[in-house]
Amino acid sequence: MRLLLIEDEQRLAENIAAALRESGFAVDHAADGDAGSYLAEQDIYDTIILDLMLPAKSGQGVLRDLRARKLRTPVLILTAQEGKASVVELLNSGADDYLAKPFDLGELIARVKALIRRSKGAVSAVLRVADVEVDTVRQVVRRREVEIDLSPTEFRILEYLAHKPRAIVSKQELLEHLYDYDWEHHSNVIEAHVSNLRRKLNVADTEPLIETLRHRGYRLREDAL
Amino acid sequence: MRARSSITGRLITAVLLLEALAAIALIGAVTVHERKVQYEAFDANLRSNASAIFGAVQDADDVGDNVQLELRGLKIPKKAIYEVTDQRGVVLGSAGSVPTLRTEPEGFEDAKVGGRSYRFFVLSADRIIDPGVGGGIDRPVKVIFGLPDGHVWHEVLGEVRFFAIATLALLSLTAVLMIWLIRKLLMPIHELASAAGEISASRWQFEAPGSAKEYAELRPLATAIEKTIARLQHTFEQQKQFTSDAAHELKTDLAIVKSSLQLLSMKKRTAEEYERGVALGLDDVTRLEQTIHKMLTLSRLEQPQELAGQTCRMDMVLLEAVQQTRPFAELRQIRLESALAAAVAPLDSRDAMLLCSNVLLNALQHSPEGARVEVSAAGNDGKVLLTVRDMGEGVREEERESLFLPFYRGDVSRSRKSGGTGLGLSICKAICDRVGGSIGIGNHPEGGAVVEIVLPAAGEKDQPVADTTIRFRAE
Numbered sequence: 001m002r003l004l005l006i007e008d009e010q011r012l013a014e015n016i017a018a019a020l021r022e023s024g025f026a027v028d029h030a031a032d033g034d035a036g037s038y039l040a041e042q043d044i045y046d047t048i049i050l051d052l053m054l055p056a057k058s059g060q061g062v063l064r065d066l067r068a069r070k071l072r073t074p075v076l077i078l079t080a081q082e083g084k085a086s087v088v089e090l091l092n093s094g095a096d097d098y099l100a101k102p103f104d105l106g107e108l109i110a111r112v113k114a115l116i117r118r119s120k121g122a123v124s125a126v127l128r129v130a131d132v133e134v135d136t137v138r139q140v141v142r143r144r145e146v147e148i149d150l151s152p153t154e155f156r157i158l159e160y161l162a163h164k165p166r167a168i169v170s171k172q173e174l175l176e177h178l179y180d181y182d183w184e185h186h187s188n189v190i191e192a193h194v195s196n197l198r199r200k201l202n203v204a205d206t207e208p209l210i211e212t213l214r215h216r217g218y219r220l221r222e223d224a225l
Numbered sequence: 226m227r228a229r230s231s232i233t234g235r236l237i238t239a240v241l242l243l244e245a246l247a248a249i250a251l252i253g254a255v256t257v258h259e260r261k262v263q264y265e266a267f268d269a270n271l272r273s274n275a276s277a278i279f280g281a282v283q284d285a286d287d288v289g290d291n292v293q294l295e296l297r298g299l300k301i302p303k304k305a306i307y308e309v310t311d312q313r314g315v316v317l318g319s320a321g322s323v324p325t326l327r328t329e330p331e332g333f334e335d336a337k338v339g340g341r342s343y344r345f346f347v348l349s350a351d352r353i354i355d356p357g358v359g360g361g362i363d364r365p366v367k368v369i370f371g372l373p374d375g376h377v378w379h380e381v382l383g384e385v386r387f388f389a390i391a392t393l394a395l396l397s398l399t400a401v402l403m404i405w406l407i408r409k410l411l412m413p414i415h416e417l418a419s420a421a422g423e424i425s426a427s428r429w430q431f432e433a434p435g436s437a438k439e440y441a442e443l444r445p446l447a448t449a450i451e452k453t454i455a456r457l458q459h460t461f462e463q464q465k466q467f468t469s470d471a472a473h474e475l476k477t478d479l480a481i482v483k484s485s486l487q488l489l490s491m492k493k494r495t496a497e498e499y500e501r502g503v504a505l506g507l508d509d510v511t512r513l514e515q516t517i518h519k520m521l522t523l524s525r526l527e528q529p530q531e532l533a534g535q536t537c538r539m540d541m542v543l544l545e546a547v548q549q550t551r552p553f554a555e556l557r558q559i560r561l562e563s564a565l566a567a568a569v570a571p572l573d574s575r576d577a578m579l580l581c582s583n584v585l586l587n588a589l590q591h592s593p594e595g596a597r598v599e600v601s602a603a604g605n606d607g608k609v610l611l612t613v614r615d616m617g618e619g620v621r622e623e624e625r626e627s628l629f630l631p632f633y634r635g636d637v638s639r640s641r642k643s644g645g646t647g648l649g650l651s652i653c654k655a656i657c658d659r660v661g662g663s664i665g666i667g668n669h670p671e672g673g674a675v676v677e678i679v680l681p682a683a684g685e686k687d688q689p690v691a692d693t694t695i696r697f698r699a700e
Contacts, residue, residue, distance in 0.1 A: 009477055009480075009481065011481045011485070011505070011508075011509055012477070012480055012481045012484060015481065015484035015485050015487075015488045016484060018488050019484070019487070019488045019491060022488075022491055022492065053473065080472070080473040080476040080477050080480070081469075081473065100476075101476045101477055101479070101480040102476055102479040102480035102482075102483045102484075103480065103483075103484075104483075104487065105483075105484050105487040105488060105491070106487065106491075
């Protein structure tokens with residue numbers, strides 16, 4: 001999952017980005033409203049974390065422009081402002097959630113995960129595709145009650161696919177959502193990871209869970225048993 | 226506890242008191258006048274009675290051409306006392322006992338007869354007998370006629386009583402009318418008070434009621450209240466804004482500290498990672514500390530102070546500030562140029578240093594690398610002028626005032642990234658305001674921003690300043 005963090009406070013941004021990366025997210029950072037708006041409108045993020053007091057363009061402005069372009073990326077607002085009125089106004093103008101500073105990093109991560117789940121239509125933190133369980137909170141994967149040990153990248157690929165069962169996900173899309181701008185993009189790296197993931201998921205007496213569609217991408221088969 | 230006094234009460238009391246005084250004076254005058262009128266009538270009565278009696282003196286038809294009194298057909302009041310005597314002192318007729326009177330030959334006199342107060346008229350006239358023959362004979366006759374005058378006083382008192390009752394009735398009526406009238410006239414004061422009473426921290430709107438503005442006496446008060454409220458509201462809003470901004474600032478700094486520690490505790494880390502994390506966390510705490518320190522400084526400076534007569538050589542302080550910031554300037558290869566002439570301002574040396582270093586740092590922060598920053602100090606005409614010029618982007622016209630507001634961050638370059646708390650220039654303004662000076666920022670015609678500080682000069686005015694100019698250059 002790839003996140004956009006728009007926060008002008010350098011140290012706070014560093015800490016949030018580090019925590020989110022350690023939780024398995026790819027994070028891009030914008031230090032002002034203009035840059036944030038530009039990145040947000042690329043529509044490649046699974047959630048945007050937005051500070052309100054920003055130089056150049058306010059957080060409200062970024063949110064308004066994003067929604068005006070009919071982009072539905074979940075937006076979590078970080079605010080140090082008091083008052084119910086501003087919160088109501090924010091939620092009404094298209095924010096999905098908010099956290100008041102000083103906040104708990106753990107809570108921020110949990111809320112981001114919840115936003116992603118909700119936006120992908122998942123009910124709980126545990127995603128189920130066929131006989132596979134993906135626990136997005138504890139980052140554990142089970143197939144037929146057997147726990148499967150995955151690398152962080154493999155888990156993130158599976159998690160992303162599990163959010164979109166039956167849909168075809170291109171390599172480009174996976175790249176965009178799994179890595180931030182700081183990483184080199186190589187589609188053959190993705191191929192290697194997917195191939196490892198497919199091998200690890202193959203428990204005895206089961207069909208391959210991940211389908212490869214040539215030149216189109218990957219798909220999770222829900223009927224695979 | 227002192228009883229509450231009311232203007233209405235005082236006005237009514239004062240007016241009624243004056244009215245009562247006027248009434249008493251009037252009653253006195255009426256009494257005097259009435260007495261005069263009554264006595265004039267009484268005296269006329271006495272005189273006419275005496276004349277009638279005199280008229281009754283007739284020729285006695287005797288040899289001696291004597292006179293006698295013939296009272297038949299004459300009505301004499303019952304209580305009357307009279308005595309008629311001829312030139313020889315022979316009493317021609319009398320009633321009652323006439324006291325001894327001093328009046329001669331004619332006039333009125335009061336006297337007591339048997340315990341009663343009487344008023345007498347003494348009439349001396351000549352009775353002419355046989356006027357037809359040889360001019361007649363003069364027979365001088367003296368008539369003393371008196372009547373009790375008790376009833377005169379009675380009548381005067383009756384008249385006065387009527388007058389007093391009428392006055393009292395009128396007084397009561399005017400009192401009632403006056404209470405109503407004064408209440409009505411003072412209504413604008415009550416309306417003004419109730420309008421002013423509705424002002425609260427959450428409701429600052431105040432417009433003096435029209436009734437209060439109609440009166441020349443109330444208009445200055447109403448206008449003064451309006452202006453005071455507007456000023457207070459402005460100050461209150463500023464305070465509110467400051468509190469809100471300060472809270473925002475502190476929360477942000479706190480959020481950084483908290484997130485640094487939480488990030489560190491998210492999982493087990495190596496000793497190096499912990500070390501680095503703790504060092505970063507300490508930096509974050511230091512920044513929080515600085516923000517708090519600056520807030521407290523600003524708060525201290527905004528308190529009114531008594532001038533303790535402290536003075537300070539601003540040129541020396543500016544020179545020291547230049548030397549202190551030199552390492553920072555060298556780091557960014559900025560040249561510091563100063564032209565300093567002796568100038569003494571009524572500032573505490575600590576505040577003076579705060580002022581100079583803040584303005585200088587601000588200039589350095591907004592200077593591009595390798596540029597020049599010029600500082601100058603001069604004193605003349607009872608003023609101290611300090612200027613600091615940078616070669617940066619300058620300031621936008623609409624920002625010139627707001628730059629001195631606490632926590633103001635106009636654009637990206639002035640955001641927290643630049644390391645400031647947004648309080649530096651506010652602190653400078655507070656220092657200048659406190660001694661009746663001013664600080665302003667503008668653009669230099671050749672580019673860059675110029676901060677101009679004007680302070681009142683303190684003492685040592687006569688000292689020659691021209692030859693103490695110091696040229697200083699930091700390479």
